[in-house]
Amino acid sequence: MTGNVPFPDRDIVAEKLAALSETDKSYLALLMENAAQDDNLLDGLRRHLDLAAGSRFLNSLKLDNLGFWLGSQAPDRLQIRLMETARSGQHPAYQAFRTGLDRSGGLEKVYPPVIR
Numbered sequence: 001m002t003g004n005v006p007f008p009d010r011d012i013v014a015e016k017l018a019a020l021s022e023t024d025k026s027y028l029a030l031l032m033e034n035a036a037q038d039d040n041l042l043d044g045l046r047r048h049l050d051l052a053a054g055s056r057f058l059n060s061l062k063l064d065n066l067g068f069w070l071g072s073q074a075p076d077r078l079q080i081r082l083m084e085t086a087r088s089g090q091h092p093a094y095q096a097f098r099t100g101l102d103r104s105g106g107l108e109k110v111y112p113p114v115i116r
Contacts, residue, residue, distance in 0.1 A: 007040075008031070008037075008040055008044070009040070009044075010040065010043040010044040010046070010047040011044070011047060012044070013028075013031070013040060013041055013043070013044020013045070013047070013048075014044045014045075014047040014048040014051060016028055016044070017044060017045060017048040017066060018048055018051075020062075020065075020066060020069065025069070025073075028041070028070075028073075029073060032073065032074055032075055032078065033075075035077060038077070038078060038081065041078075042078075042081055042082075042085055045070075045082075045085055046085060046088075048066075049063075049085070049089060049091075049093050049094055049097060050089075052093040053089065053091040053092075053093040053094070058092055058093055058096070060092060060093070060096035061096075063093055063096035063097045063100065064096045064097070064099050064100035064103070065100060066097060066100060067086065067096070067097040067098060067099060067100025067101035067102075067103070067104065068100035068101070068103050068104045069100075069104075070082060070100075070101065070104070070106075071100065071101040071102075071103070071104025071105070071106035071107070072104045072105075072106060074106060076109075076110045079106045079107045079109075079110045080107070080110075082101055082106070083098075083101060083107055085097075086098035086101050
């Protein structure tokens with residue numbers, strides 16, 4: 001008997017994030033609509049970033065674009081968790097993702113800067 005395996009699992013989400021075709025974007029957008037799927041999405045994101053960090057060739061532009069897309073599309077409840085994930089690693093893969101996330105302005109939309 002097997003334990004409960006989350007659907008979608010982190011490998012499926014990581015594959016979708018790696019490809020990021022229009023179909024994958026639609027799938028990920030649906031996933032982000034359901035708050036119960038937040039952990040699955042973030043586990044898949046961590047898996048994708050770890051795989052990118054371990055690869056022989058780092059496509060930082062693709063990771064930057066992924067960060068920008070996720071930051072632009074993710075609902076408010078995910079913005080802090082996305083940034084925490086981006087900051088959780090020192091590898092250039094995480095830094096490239098964070099650059100795109102910063103560029104998207106998603107966190108600033110949720111928490112606008114205080115004007116004095």
